[in-house]
Each structure stands twice: as C-alpha cells, then as structure tokens.
Amino acid sequence: MSPRKAFDEARLMLVGVLILIWTLIPIYHLFVMSITPQAEAFAGAVWPKSPTLDNYTTVLTQGHYFLGHFWQQLFNSAMVAVAVAVLTLTVGACASFAISRLRVRIGETVSNLALLTYLIPAAFLAIPMYATMGQYGLLGSRWSLILTMVTFASPYAIWMLRQYADKLPYELDEAARIDGASPIQIFWLIYLPLMMPSMVAIGTYALLLAWNEYLYAFLLLSADTEITLSVALGHFLSTDDAPWNLLMATGIIYALPPAAIYYAFRRYMVAGLTAGAVKS
C-alpha cells in the first residue's frame, strides 16, 4: 500500500471510529445506568462502583409502582406490532397484486395516491384520527392503535410491494393462466411465494414502526393494562424523582426485540431498502 493510500485509509478509519463512538455512547449510557444501584444513579461514573442486575430483577418481577403491568404492557407492544405487520402485509399484498398483476384500471392512481399520503406528516393527523376512533367507539382499545398504525404503514407497503411485483415477469402469470390457474390460485401459488423476501422486509418495517410508536399509543390508549411499553416508559417521567436506573433497564429490554429482528432479517432489510429504490 502506498503511503498516500494508507493516509486516505487512516482518515476514513478516523471518521468511522468517531461515528461509531457517537452512536454507541447513548447505548453505553443506557446500559451503565441499567446496572447502577439507585443510590449511585447520579454519581456520574463511567463504570458503577458496584454493578448489579437488581434493576432487571425488579423490572421482570414487576417490583415497582411504574412497572406494575410490565409483562402485560410488553405483551401489548408485541401484540400490536404483530397485528400491524400481519394486517399491513395483507393489505399490501392484495393491493399490489391487484395493481401489478391483475392490472385493474385505477391501479396506477391508487398507487400514486398511496405515495401522496406521505406528504402529510403523521402528527398532523393526530386529532382527526383521535376523533375518528372516538366515533368508532374504539378509544382506549388496542385496536384503535392497530388500525391507526396499519393506516400509516399500508401506503408505503403498497408502494414498495408494487415496485417488487412489477419486477416479476408477467409471462409467469400468463403461463399460470394457460396452465389453468384462477387469479386466486395465481396469488397463492405463484405470487406470494415469489414475493416472500420483500414481504419479510415490509413486514419487518411495519412491525418495527408499530413497536416504536409513541405518539399515537399515548394518545389513543389510557388504561395501564392497555398501553404499550413505550407509553409506560414515558410514564416514568411523570414524577420528579424518576427511577432512572429502572427506566434504563426497561429501555434495554424494550430495545432487544427490534435488535434481534433486525439481525435475523438484515439480509432482507438491506435488499428491501435498496431494491425498491431504483426501478430497473
């Protein structure tokens, strides 16, 4: 390697290391706080004098006022996320099949309108959405959050799945029609199997979108047994002497499922985020 090239490489390395530190410091902070005893919580040490896992025990045994419904709330988060993913995929798969494969007349318009909804920030719709759910009598129910999140995730799912679907050769559908397949059979036997990688990517997207949601969960849900863990985390801050170490331990637990999902499906995620970007 020439000195010149080594120098360039070293500079890049330096930038990389800085970005890595920048990214990792908050996570490190989160972790350190979560293993610090309450008494030392604000000692400001880089590493606690007597690190402990007691905070985790407290969280998992629901041993604090703010954690009274921890398992229920974790379940709520998971249930909402999974339901949103399943419903979004159902909507996205059916819509993209109709637009790209059945080629319904207004398909192109629907597809473009779906994209248009992204011009409106989700927060703008908070009040209308609240009013709508009130009219349906769904306020306070987890279904209100599920339906809201499906509303926000579906346009993206339709748009992306449609991009993928357009890449499947249309001759496959024609061959299947001549082989004797009905549209429903084409959907189940040809379309879904071939769309599986992009379905995984979009499903993961919807799952994480719902899992991470705070604003709408806070707005639409109220009872301690109905709220998701993200809202419960917010409640920690409703008192002056918030138990920061418990908050951080809960935060770590809350962050683990998305990390695991990202890791498991990273191959699809990367493909999913790039493949739809360029229409080849």
Added chain:
Amino acid sequence: MASVSVEAVRKRYGALEVIHGIDIKIPDGEFVVLVGPSGCGKSTLLRMIAGLEEISGGVVRIGDKVVNEVPSKDRDIAMVFQNYALYPHMTVRENMGFSLKLRKAERGVIAERVKKASQILGLDPYLERYPKQLSGGQRQRVAMGRAIVRNPQVFLFDEPLSNLDAKLRVQMRTEIKALHQQLKTTSIYVTHDQIEAMTMADRIVVMHDGIVEQIGSPLELYEQPANLFVAGFIGSPAINLIHGKLRRDGTRNWVATDAGVDLPLDGNAAGQDGQPVVYGIRPEHLAPSDSSGLPVTVSVVEPTGASTFVYADLSGAQICGVFAEHHGIHPGNRMNFMPRLDRVHLFDAGTGKRLAG
C-alpha cells in the same frame, strides 16, 4: 387434438387497429408457422388464440367450439414463451406437473405423465433441479415439457428459440419438429426468422402490417411468392428485385430497365407490353457466365465455404448471386450473371402482385 380456425379476426387498441381481419384454417395435427417482421401482429394473433388478448372482432374456434369468451384456462391449450416463464420457486418436476395439479389430477397420474414427458425430452436427470440451475436449452425443454404433460388440443409457441444461441437454436428446431412428428398435436408457432419458418412448418402464414400476405407450404412460398413482400421476406440472401418495363415484340419477351439493361424472360411470361414491372430473381438462380446474361461489375465477394455470395453492380442496381463454386471471382471483375429463366418472378410494379405466368 383439434383444428383451429381464425375467421375475420381483428384487434383494436382504442382507435388503432393492428390486425385487420385475418382468416386462417388450421387442420387437426398441422404445424403452422406465423412469420413476419416485428410489429406485423403475429404475436398478438397468437395471444388472441391463447386467450391472453381480447378479440376485438371475428371468431376464433378450437375444434368446433367458439372460444372468443372462453378464458385461457378452459381453452385446453399449452403455450411455450420466449423467456420460458418457468416458475422459479418450483423444481422441474413441479413446473411440469403444475397444470395437472391445478386440475386435481391424482398424484400417480401426475408422476407418470411427468416421467413420460421428461423421458421424451431427456430431462430425467434434472427433475429435482430449480430453473436457475439449468442452461438455456434445458429451460426451453422444461417449458416444452410443461406443455406436453397436459396433452392439450393445441400447442402455441411464441418465438421459443429467440433467446438461445445460434447452434442450440438449430438443434432445438429439429427437436421441436421431431416432437411434433411424434405427438402430432396441432401447433401454431410464431417466429420472425424465415429459416425457422421454412424448416419447421407444414404451412407458413406470412404476415405484414396486420394482414396475411400469403399462406402456403414452404416451397410454395419460395417458388410462387404471391407478391413482392413475400418474395423479399422468404429466402436468404434476399431475392434480387429490379424495376423496369415489360417488353414483348411477338418473338421474345424481356424487361427493359431504366438504365437500359435488358433482362431476359422466357416465352410465356404474362403481362402487357410497356407495363411497369419488378423483375425478381433469387441469388441462387443466377449462374456465372463469360458471355451471355446480365453484365455486372463485382463489388464484394463473401465466401461461406459451402457457397460464395457475390454482390455486384448492374448499371446502378445492386444484385447478389450465390454460387456453389468460388470461380476465382474478385472485386472489380467484370462478368455476366445468367438467370435461370424458369425461375424468374414478375410482379406488377403498382400493386406488387405476382403476374400469373
């Protein structure tokens, strides 16, 4: 197996009509090739027979049944596509058995038919492979296998060999023809390659701009082209076409070109004295000659080994001769091309139609 009949069939996209009333009758068991330049409507016609395009006017019958409104899946046809259209998530066995599975055939029946088809096509060793693990020729065979397990009334082929390399194309051409001789299923084959059409067809339908120019056996089209288009499309290198006026003086006939060359005709040529005509002679029906015939100056010589193509200038017109021997011809040579008079074609210069004779 069944006959196929296309009666006054039209195709319109909005106000644009691309197929202008086509009539073709295909008897049971015949191998018909639809050939023509790209955009002539041959693929569209095939897709209308397949039920993949709506029929704007006229009637398509398979057997005795009008199928205009019958969906593809109920027409009992099989189709082989240019890009194979194999299901990428299924093995060769599953690809070939898919149509039978949809028809709820028993497992034993499916296994047996797939086995039979794979033996015919030499696909036995590949049954558990996926399409991406196969070569182009093997994929093409799987596509044909998928068609023959069905034992359909009609086979439709949409330029099935276009994606193969030249050598494989010639091999598959022979295989498809052998397959047809074995199965005797009515087949309609679309191609833009006139050699494919000539070698495979029982009958050829030459299409151009949405109409049928001529229907006939390969040799009929070659020997008796109905018009200038068919004459120019069939044969390689293309027929030489020279404009001029028909002359007859009672004892002999000839065509006088504007450049003042006299092109010889035999005694019973049709047409009237002074009529503007096009004189057609295929390159392989010209012979090199020292004294008599058309005086030319050689411009390019292309030896292919088996024969030699000689391009030459005839008073401003480019003509080509194909000779079995090289004859030591070189660019710049002055020589004569002697046409075989019984092989000369005369066309009306206005309508382009063949003059009977």
